[in-house]
Structures are given as C-alpha cells and as structure tokens.
Amino acid sequence: MAFYLQLQQAFSRSQASVSSQLSRCPVGNLSISFEAAHRSVLLTAFQDVSPGGAWRPKSCVARQRIAIIIPFRDRQEHLDILVYYLVPLLKRQKVAFRIFVVEQFGNKTFNKGRLMNIGFMEARKNEEFDCFIFHDVDLIPEDDRNMYTCLERPRHMSPAVDKLKYKLPYKALVGGVLSMKAEHFFKINGYSNLYWGWGAEDDDMFYRLSASKIGVSRPNITIGRYKAIKHARGEVNKARFKLLKTAKTRYLKDGLNTLEYRLVETRLEKLYTCITVDIGVPPKNQTEYPIANVGDPPKNQTEYPKADVGDPPKNKIKYPKADVSDPPKNQTEIQ
Numbered sequence: 001m002a003f004y005l006q007l008q009q010a011f012s013r014s015q016a017s018v019s020s021q022l023s024r025c026p027v028g029n030l031s032i033s034f035e036a037a038h039r040s041v042l043l044t045a046f047q048d049v050s051p052g053g054a055w056r057p058k059s060c061v062a063r064q065r066i067a068i069i070i071p072f073r074d075r076q077e078h079l080d081i082l083v084y085y086l087v088p089l090l091k092r093q094k095v096a097f098r099i100f101v102v103e104q105f106g107n108k109t110f111n112k113g114r115l116m117n118i119g120f121m122e123a124r125k126n127e128e129f130d131c132f133i134f135h136d137v138d139l140i141p142e143d144d145r146n147m148y149t150c151l152e153r154p155r156h157m158s159p160a161v162d163k164l165k166y167k168l169p170y171k172a173l174v175g176g177v178l179s180m181k182a183e184h185f186f187k188i189n190g191y192s193n194l195y196w197g198w199g200a201e202d203d204d205m206f207y208r209l210s211a212s213k214i215g216v217s218r219p220n221i222t223i224g225r226y227k228a229i230k231h232a233r234g235e236v237n238k239a240r241f242k243l244l245k246t247a248k249t250r251y252l253k254d255g256l257n258t259l260e261y262r263l264v265e266t267r268l269e270k271l272y273t274c275i276t277v278d279i280g281v282p283p284k285n286q287t288e289y290p291i292a293n294v295g296d297p298p299k300n301q302t303e304y305p306k307a308d309v310g311d312p313p314k315n316k317i318k319y320p321k322a323d324v325s326d327p328p329k330n331q332t333e334i335q
Contacts (some may be wrong), residue, residue: 029143053272056096064130065148066097069119070137071112073104078137078229083271089144099272105264109282110234113191113201117259122275133179138229146223154180160221163228175202188212189255196282198233200240207247226316274325
C-alpha cells in the first residue's frame with residue numbers, strides 16, 4: 001500500500017511539473033477581458049520582471065532581444081491593460097525584452113511618428129536589440145503564436161483587428177504593430193516627423209518601405225489577431241493627404257536625420273521604462289519638407305547620417321600627390 005501511495009504522489013508531482021511547463025508555452029487563442037485587467041493586481045508572472053520592464057529567460061538563450069516601443073499620452077488605462085497581457089505573452093515566447101513607453105510632454109498636437117523615432121534612438125542608448133516592435137497602446141494581442149520577433153523583412157503583425165472585422169482594409173496598412181530590424185529602420189530613415197495629429201504616418205511608412213525595396217510581410221490573419229480598446233479619435237491631420245503624395249521622394253530628408261526633441265524625464269516603472277519628451281509645437285502651415293536644411297541624401301545611405309563637422313580651415317595646404325611617404329615640408333594644418 002505504501003508503495004502505491006508513493007507512486008501516486010510521484011505521478012501527481014510529475015503532472016504538476018508538466019502543467020507548469022505547459023503554462024510557459026504559447027497556448028494559441030487567448031481570452032481577452034478588459035474588465036479582468038482593470039481588477040488585476042501584479043501577477044506572479046510579473047514578479048521577476050526588472051524595473052523598467054526588462055526580462056530575459058533563465059532556462060535558455062533568448063530567441064531575440066526585443067525593444068517594444070509604445071507612443072503614449074493620457075492613456076494610462078489602456079497601457080495598464082496592454083502590459084497586463086503583453087508581458088506574460090513575451091515570456092512564453094522566450095524572448096529577452098524591454099518595454100519603452102515614449103510619452104509626449106505637454107498638451108500640443110500629438111505626433112506619433114516622432115515618438116516612434118525617439119523611442120528607437122533612446123532604446124539603442126540602453127543596449128543592443130535584435131528587433132524593434134512599434135506598438136499602438138490600444139491593441140491587445142489575441143494569439144501568442146504571433147511571434148514578437150523580427151524576420152528578414154519588416155513584419156506588419158496586426159493585419160486582423162476586431163473593429164475592422166479581422167480583415168486587412170487595404171494593402172498599404174502597416175499601422176498597429178510593426179516589427180523591424182535596426183538596419184531596415186536606418187535605411188528608410190525611420191518614421192516621418194511631419195504628421196501632427198491623427199492619420200497617415202503609418203501609410204507614409206509603407207511608402208518608405210516600398211521606395212527602399214524592402215517590402216513587408218504579415219502573419220496569417222488567423223494568428224495576427226488583435227482586440228482594439230475603444231477610444232475617442234484625436235485631432236485629425238488635415239495635411240496628411242498632401243504629405244502622402246511626396247512620401248517616396250521625401251523620406252530620406254525627413255525622419256531620423258531631422259529628429260529634434262528634448263528629454264524631459266526617464267522613469268523606471270515596474271513593467272516599462274517611461275521616457276517623457278518635449279517635441280515642440282506643430283508648424284501652422286507646414287505641408288512639405290522640414291524647415292531644417294539637411295542637404296541631399298547620400299545615394300547609398302544605410303546608416304545614421306554623420307554629424308556636420310564644419311568647414312575645413314582656409315589655410316589648409318594639401319598633402320603633395322608625389323611621394324606620399326615623406327611629410328610635406330610646409331604643412332601648417334592638421335591633415
């Protein structure tokens with residue numbers, strides 16, 4: 001009898017171990033409840049997340065190192081719901097991650113593109129990431145088989161959203177959740193900085209990817225499913241259609257190389273790093289190129305543009321073309 005009791009106890013422990021392991025694996029379709037997220041407190045799944053919203057698996061080498069970038073202002077309730085579901089999902093997928101919330105300072109017109117660019121630049125100051133995922137605060141993933149990683153091409157991860165009847169409305173849509181490697185983000189010069197207010201900055205991104213011949217991939221619509229949190233639409237950008245007409249010809253003169261902002265505060269919350277930035281005010285009638293003169297883009301730009309180091313000295317004497325092994329006799333400036 002004692003033997004069978006021990007055997008039963010061993011079997012129970014084995015089953016518990018299996019259940020524990022299964023709980024850490026992707027489970028497919030998720031049950032999303034906004035009300036449950038409201039009532040929740042910090043779960044056990046959050047306890048090993050480092051301040052600033054950073055985590056990496058201890059039992060294996062992470063698939064990739066991921067930076068989640070969320071543009072934000074006055075949407076705390078939505079942010080709380082998103083991280084409630086997103087953090088456990090990322091842990092099940094065995095990725096090393098850190099969540100960056102980029103908050104626009106003040107109450108001027110919102111500029112999502114600038115905040116995305118700032119999130120990218122500030123995240124790279126912290127550590128090296130294999131993948132950057134630009135994530136709207138109001139989209140909650142419904143299937144954890146939709147991998148939060150980067151592939152060979154940028155990936156529009158949210159082609160099926162409940163409020164759009166889980167259908168992709170048009171081919172150029174890459175808004176919502178978009179994953180991309182740093183090399184691709186540099187090549188397209190990031191997001192446009194010109195879209196103040198709601199609308200079209202994501203369509204502009206599609207044209208950048210198209211003009212750069214990078215393209216975009218998508219998961220199957222049975223997996224790339226998201227639930228949208230209802231909210232009031234912000235101020236509409238009236239110049240968005242005019243800007244879109246020049247997206248393909250403008251993209252190397254408008255983006256990371258014209259980005260200006262003032263860092264107000266960096267704060268480490270339990271589940272995310274909050275970066276508050278002042279991005280200035282929108283121009284009254286700007287519909288074209290940025291005010292700053294950045295010159296013509298290089299033909300083969302693949303990296304962040306180099307800083308302007310000024311003009312060469314006026315009295316610089318060129319190095320002789322003849323014998324380059326001997327120093328010039330009359331050199332007066334540093335070559």
